[in-house]
Amino acid sequence: MSLSDVSSNGNSYPQVLKVATYHALLSSDADLTMPVAAIESLVRALAAHPTSTISETLEYLKSLVETLTASVPNPISLSAGTDLFQRYLISSLQTRQAGSSTDFDMLRRHLINNARLFVQRAKDSRNIIAGFGKNFVRDGCTVLTAGGSRVVGALLKESASRSAVRFRVVYVLGQSETPGARPEGSDTVDALRAQGVPVATIGEGAVAYSLSQVDMVIVGAEGVVENGGAISRLGTYQIGLLAKAHSIPFYVVAESHKFVRLFPLGQYDLPIEQQVVEFKVENEKVVDELAKTVDLTKSSRGKRKLSNGPHAVDFTPPDLISGIITESGVLTPSAVSEELIKIWF
């Protein structure tokens, strides 16, 4: 499709701008999470957009969000951000004497002025998590983790910084998709080793084998969904299953702004369509979906195709999760839904 019909109100310039902004932001700042990037780009767009009335703004935002989600292969965690933003607008408008324009301007100004602050907060919340999440790592224990989650990385580094605690890490490294590139998480491994933490790196195949010497599993998540389950890098689900089988605690670490209003019933009930399981017969070549998804023009509304690339995710059901570590403490999966419910109702 062409850019022009992306937005409802014809004015396409900001769209491109802000979609670009989004990617720019992501690439510019390594530890910026998708939801926050989304929020920030929304804010910027808002700033650029001289809307006056509330309804108009909301309308406009909606369209922005759509474009944005349309623009990325895997919009799950992104949508967490955008949803949050929209809900915040609405709810805070409601709490005020609704409609009074001064209030609205106030709010708008607040948002615009503090764009950086939000980002800052997001990063802070990661530190907070690291700050007390580290208490899960006890002296002499062995932690198994997987994927390139920055929160988990931060958490482990934080723990490593405490002399009182000596622990070991088993790091599950998937094979890197693009040959040559190091699998995600390698830098965390290096960082930990640099801090003197003994780290073992194993392939995804060796998880079950190594579990018997592991005391706990800590993984990150792209999104935490309504039933308390987690959507995370492909392979997390199986680790969860194995941990359960060995009755080893399985913790998911996620900032609360990654809570998504989503209720997947299973692996294939995610808003994205992944070609993880691909049946082939000889000399039938699979099109490299990944290449396509990256450029916008190819992408269609609704479900996006996504092959077993770095973005492939799976869904870990709540019954496998012992606790979700957020910046405001440990939540049982059951508590998550309440959280989300509160935002939306």
Added chain:
Amino acid sequence: MPGKGFRTPGLESFVDNLDEFKLERSTEVLIQLLARRQISGSKNCAIAVAGLLLRIVQDSPANSVQDLLDQVSQIGQRLIAAQPRELAVGNIVRRVLGLIREVSGIGQDDEIRSELSSMLDGQDGLNRPEMLHSISTYSPLRHAASEFTGASTPESPQPIKRPNFAQSGYSSFAMPSTKTAMNLFGLLAEPSYSPTGTPPITNRESPALSTKNLNIIQEQASIKETIQEIGDGMRELLDEVDLAAEQISESATDYINSNDMIMAQGLSDTTHKFLAEAARKRKFTVFVVEGEPNEGQATRNMILYGSAKSPSDDDGQEGTTKRLVDLGVNVVLIPDSAIFAIMSTVTKVLLAPQAVLANGGLVANVGTSMIAAAAQAHKVPVLALSGVYKLSPLYPLDTDELREIGSASGLGGSVGSWGKVNVMNPMWDYVEPEKVNLYITNLGGHAPSYLYRIVADHYDKEDINLGTDM
């Protein structure tokens, strides 16, 4: 004989002396009693602590609720330190703090928060803007304005001892309540009080300040009756602790049917009342697991005399409670080893936790986890009877640290007779949430997964990290 004899210090002596000793002395004494385990058992601890705190509140010189809070939380932390594994102590302290906030409506007083957060920023690298945001669950007046009242300058009084998680077996448990709902928004909230110190928006600030000042004024005015009110609240709390067992037992008949085969882990006061109540309408059998080495004697006495003490050391006034056998219950005493053998005939298992944790797990006398496991293996429902005061807002990070390890001489023989053998006598067990089917509290029955909610309703977020380190 003890009548005119000397009496070993304990709950009774403490309560008796509470009124005549100086407050400081009572505190010291209580701390020692807790440390020496001369007051033990969640109920006794709860009563003792509540008693002391009540006294503190009553004759506190505090001329502001804030002072009161500080005073209570300081003493509270020392009490917790004295017996960190007895979670009931901490629970009561937190309940009281929460109560004070509720009554005084100081729930959204920013000083505490800013001070608290500042301490958190400062020392733990934790800063949680959203915390400043949170409204006490107790706060009756949840006016939206509160959400904007920002702390201009945190004038922090004496720093509260920093929650040093490194050693603590616990971590705070999130309070999924309106406040955490807000903290999802924390990201986007008004920046006025953010550590990054973006200049606050002026015309937002003024009303906030005014409201705040207002608060303080009316505080000082009303401090006396506030304290009065708090006192009443605490008496209610005491009653709750006292009556928990009865209240729980009221629902007994909903859970126990005729010809049930119950397995009970020991015969705690609560369990006993529960079964006794059920026995009035139903005819059933209870297998009482003895609970050697630590609980055996008490259990046997409970069966035989209806009181944990044998009449000999209870000078003559046994039978205060009616024994189960007299109520027509079939009581079968079994040793711990027989659990698995018996379980195949058991229809329900009753546990009596020392403490219940926010994740739905529980801490109880040693052997409980074995029973729970056996029950699970036989698909027998496991019910845990627990007063709400046993319900702690803490999340078990390291289950080993929840466990009290007692003296090996409980296993008989003296040091020498064991030679080089390492003899261990753990006294408590931790039972994972998934092994418990139902919690029966004085509020009714709850699934383990729902306990977080009850925690949220009973504790104020500020108090959760209170001295968990010691």
Added chain:
Amino acid sequence: MASQPTTSSEAPPSKSSEQSKSAESSAPPAASSSTAPVATATPEAPKLSGAELKKRAKAEKQAKRAAAKAGGQGDGHPEASQPKKDTPQKGSQKKGQQQPRQSAGAQQKGKQQSKGQEAGAVSQAKKEVDIPLRAAPKSTPDNRVFRQFSIYRRTSLENINKDVHPAVLAFGLQLSSYQICGSTARCIGMLKCFKSVIRDYTIPPDNTLARHFIPHCLSAQVEYIKSARPTSIGMGNAIRHLKDAIVKVDPEMPEADAKAHLLEVIDTFINERIRAADTVIVNAAVAKIKDGDIILTYANSSIIKKVLLAAHARGKKFITIVVDSKPLYEGKYLVQDLSNAGLETEYVLVAAIAHVMPRATKVLLGAHAMMADGRLFSRIGTAVVGLAAHERHIPCIVCCESYKFTERVYVDSYAGNELAPSEELLPHDSEREAWRREMEVKPQLQVLNLLYDLTPAEYVDMIVTELGNLPPSSVPAILRMLEGKAA
């Protein structure tokens, strides 16, 4: 109140002994005849009734055993059981008074009657294998537990069959006092006694060993041993083995040779099925112990002790955690012996299993018997240990000589279990006294002291036998093999 058990007990015996396992025709009359006087005797003198009850109980037991035995060898049974039926009757009269002084905690005259009653009540109760509806109001389901087994423990040498050999007498006492404990020790001990019995036995003129020995001599010993403590499965197998041999003895064979042959048979059984088996098992099991292992074991199994000591002797570095429990606290002996041998040991009670199991790397268990479906029948508490190990995926190894295998299959721990006197659970004499008094007046108060429990096959990962290491599932296969050998 006190006479309650007796009154409710007229009917049961006859019907019970009908469906008492291998009962055959001759038993019931014997039993009921012996009970007849009791029924009348009971009301006026509770003291008597106690004694009477015991007597009847005993008589029945003997009748039943006679029956059971009859299965074993053809005729000659009636006259065998005849004398036995009345010896106890006069005897147990005395026994009423006798009992108290024998019982573990020294007790005074005051208790006699009640004492007798308790034993009586139980032994009478145990006859009702099913719960007759009639009894339902009085007896709630759990009584089933008690009705099944004999709690009868001979603690004295009063009024026993005159044929019982002195060696066997002494042995019996050691059994009932747990001085000889553990299925292997018991089995060897028994066989040794039998040897002296055989030695001192002379075939009466115009009779053959094959026909005379079992009914007139051996059975008396077996009865007595059983009366001291129910025989273990291993002992049962051993006895059967011996009986087979005896029956096979050629009538023509001169007495000396025959006896020599039997002694030989016994020796080979001890040496091959037990001693040699043990050494094989020990080697196999030791091979499974690696340096740095933390071995967890329960109670005190002779074979496990051998394994651990051997492993230590061969220089393996490992820690042993001994888990123990009421009523016998056997683990204390094990842990002491191990620690004396220089092993690093830890000791906890079974309640604390959740604390120690996570550290363990292997679980070693001894066996009382292996059921045909691969379940492990062993000291009470073993099941919990097995469960805990299973929960944490810690390999659970059972060491068991094949002579303890049995075709029998139980589904729960009640079947075939042994109920020990409840006093053994109570620490002090004073407390025992209090409970005993209480339990008389309150039948709904009970103390259950089972000695064994049944561990599900899935909790066991490996069984080490002299025939190799096998999964529980192939126990029946072994049984077949053994049958094959025997035949």
Added chain:
Amino acid sequence: MPAHSQKPEDEHDDPLQAVILTDCHENRFMPLTMQTPRCLLNLANIPLIDYTLHFLASAGVEHVYIVTSHFHEEVESHLETAGWNNDNSHFSRIECIRSQSESVGGVMRDLDQYGVLKNDFVVVYGDLISNLPLEEALSAHKKRREADKDAIMTMVLRESGTGSDSRREKAPVFVIDPKNDRCVHYEDMSPDKKEHFVSLDPDLLHDHQDMDIRADLIDCEVDIYTPDVLALWTDNFDFQTARQNFLYSVLKDYELNGKKIFTHVTTDYYAARARNLREYDTISKAIIERWVYPWTPDNNLCFGYNYQMTKGFRYKELDVRLARSCQIGPKTMIGNDTSAGEGTVIIGSVVGRRCIIGNNVTIENAYIWDDTVIRDGSHIKQAIVAKGCTIGKKCIIEPGALIATGVQVADNTTVKSSSRLTCIKRKRDDSGDFEPVTTDTKVVGVGGKGTEYSPDPDDEDEEDASLPHGLVYNLSHLTFSTESFSDPDDSFSDTSDIDPSQGRRNSTAGSIISLASDDDTSASERKSEIAFHNEAVAQLTDSLAKGDASDNMQLELTSLRMVTQASEHAMRRAIVASFMRHISSLVSDGTSIASAVTSTIKPHQALLNRNIFDKEKASKVDQVDLLLLLQSDLSKRLDGDAILLRVTHELVNLDVVEAEGIEQWWNDERSVASKEVTRLREKTRQLVDYLLRDSSEDEDDEDEDESD
């Protein structure tokens, strides 16, 4: 104890009082106790006296009087700092009484003078560590007191398990009337005493139907006194010690004073006194292993401590800095602000506060007190390093060494085992204050500070030679087989071929020494052998006395044997020992040797036969062995030679031993191994010759295949 029965006030009407004796004259801990009284030494990083005070506090004591002498000020200032005597403490009164007297007796008389102790009170020592509840004892005492004015005193005793630790140096024997717990006789039996018997006043025997004679009681000298006791002390001004003098004689002349003394025996609680270094060691271990719960480090009873326990009895305070590669072994305790470097290993040790431990240091079963510095690569094993010491690089502190406050050991120095270093000594003048010593570089190395401690001459005499000093020493000279109580001369028959100290060590296992030696299995086997032997001999002797059937004896024996897996040799030794003992006792009662022998052997030939398995074999090892055992056993006994003759003769008659057996024995060089055994067998010669002349044998196998 229930409250309702009692108004709080009466606690103030008659408060429970207690006296703590902090004995001043103390050499066993020298030089550690030069400047600090023993009661202030740290045990598991807490001053001893605090345990005692907590013990009293938990018992509900309200007034405490601490009797001090030289170290009055130190004790007082400690009470100050530890907050015992501020007005919030549990004791409504706590007071230090200075007493010049050197003996308990003196102190008691002073107390009587002082006259503060109006009602019953508890007397303990300042080094008591115990968690036993006094309540029962107190109320029992009270009861008796009301019933009988003369029930003046109750001693609280603890039952030791077999081979308990706190029992090494003293073996008090209490004779107790089980009916009313009254103690009717006391005798102090120290193991080094040669005569091991209690002499009872015959009158006791008809005054009391049954009496327990107990040597298994650990006496921590926790007593409940009535004021009369003080009076009694004053009356008998010559009494010095509380037990040997006071208790012993008060009981002895009961007729005169009519005072009754009672005992209260507790089973499963802990009570011990740190009287010497080895007890210090065992108690520390006991505390770490939580025997004294709730007196455990992580209960932080004393103010200002914050220990946490992790798996394997590892205790750390909040602020302990450990390098990543540093290993903390089990049963270890480390105080605040202590840091340990890379590659350092600390096992089974107690390390105080503010210590600095370098890299690659090994500390094993040692006690490092506060503020000590240990430089890289040093090894410390089973030693005590007191406050503020410095151990240089690559030093080796050998087991048993004692390094007193302030000593500095230079690099690469080896401190010899059981040497005691100090850097101060008492001034020659009697001012009692101290002066620095001249450093002996041979001991502490060049650049070190301190020298070997030499006990002051005026202390020498008070040193009890038999008492051990160091942490490590050979216990053998202190040990006595349980049997030797009943019958001294038999203790030889064990020692003859087994060194009991070997066995003993295991029973003292847990003490430092055992760690050193226990790993060799030989020791443990011997241990079990001894165990078997003593057990068996005991069993057999009394069944002999009772005249049991030999069948039962055999069964007893075999069952016993199944437990201990004793060798056949051991069986025989047991039999021989018991038989011979029986015989000689008969003989000493005046029976003729001949009849004594026959009466003993004949009924039990079966038993003997069952333990001889070589009837068929050509070489009669077992028989020879039996005879040799006889020989060696009898060589210790009165006219053993005559008995030997009789016995051999009897044995041959009964065909227990065959002629070949005798022959082989006779020709066995072991039978002439030593002079007296040779002498012993002379009498038997003619018998042998006679036998060898006509070796007519008749077959008989008696129950032979009883063998296993």
